[in-house]
Amino acid sequence: MAGFVVDDHRRLVIKVGSSLLIGDDGHVDRTWLAGLAADVAQLHGDSHELLIVSSGAIAIGSNVLGINKRRAKLEDLQAAAAAGQVQLAHAYSEALAEYKVTTAQVLLTPEDTENRHRFLNARGTLGRLIERSVVPVINENDTVATEEIRYGDNDRLAARVAQLVMADALILLSDVDGFYTADPASDVAAEHIPEVFAITQEMLCMAGETRSDIGSGGMATKVQAARIATHAGCSTVIANGVVDRPLSTLAAGGRCTLFRAAGTPAAARKQWLAGVLEVRGELRLDDGAVSALHSGNSLLPVGVVEAVGNFRRGDVVILVDPRGNELGRGLAEYSYEEAVQLAGCQSDKIEDVLGYRGRSVMVHRDELVIFNSDS
Ligand code: GLU
DSSP, X not given: OOSOOGGGOSEEEEEEOHHHHBOTTSSXXXXXXXXXXXXXXXXXXXXXXXXXXXXXXXXXXXXXXXXOTTTOOHHHHHHHHHHHHHHHXXXXXXXXXXXXXXXXXXEEOHHHHHOHHHHHHHHHHHHHHHHTTOEEEEEEOTTTOOSSSSOOSHHHHHHHHHHHTTOSEEEEEESSSSEESSOTTTOTTOOEEOEESSOOHHHHHHHTTOOOSSSSOOHHHHHHHHHHHHHTTOEEEEEEOOXXXXXXXXXXXXXXXXXXXXXXXXXXXXXXXXXXXXXXXXXXXXXXXXXXXXXXXXXXXXXEXXXXXXXXXTOEEEEEOTTSOEEEEEEOSSOHHHHHHHTTOOGGGHHHHHSSOOOSOSBOGGGEEETTOOO
């Protein structure tokens, strides 16, 4: 049967829009948030890994500072975001503390996900939080974001986060229960589409430019987000969040639109890596490293014999076996200069060699592809 099966997806990004979270009085709707927290805690207890992308900072802060969002200047909105974000993060941390779930606030700018040299940083931090069973609560860093350099809407931010952490599913909680052939609020002939296998240009046009009063996203940004995420191997769901327990409702078969990803996040990442044209250098490996990589492990500095080229952290480098064959490629966690110093070094000696604390791996296993191998 068609439909979204939550249990088939381990790592989930949940996107919460301002219109769900913020009541008419401009404050966090604590009752709704308590229901969401109960659902998040339950999934967390069932071994799902969750990340929440939540809007609401500007809406809350505008209320606190008495700013009229529609007439506000950019600086006013940035000030509102600064005042509102504290309360937003606090509301989540309180709501989830009821269930002994720890949260962490992460504020991102497009540089953190779009720029390869920066994205390893955000990925490393989010990965470590998830490993420690913490639920990150993520928003755009609106306080420093300007019109030209911002995600603009949290649907896109959530899709980029899903791509970054290689999430299995992205759940966009909305005030509608999915994608329709037209705006159901204004067209009685609008038909609900339960499942989408490929996002077409026609669908993007159908999604139109509908906007809700509080948030900045509409159906168009959701479909665009679904396109980003599904290309990254992450299935995307648009589901109704205007219910007490939105995630349990979805898990119980609540109506939604499921945009199916063609492959897995790992396959999409490897396909992307394999296709990157701009390769900046080489890491020549010993036999121990080659067999470690074939077993699915990360590349440690100790397995590197030599670094060649001129690469920065985040650049693609070729991995070469002792016979000079190209084994695969991956994203370098270190620059060329650092890699030269670290070649052959045990991971616990990295700080002694570099003089500062570094990453324990040279190339992370999620960021490498081995050619002619199933691993
Ligand atoms: N980042 C904005 C906020 O927290 C919201 C963006 C959106 O609504 O999509 O207020």
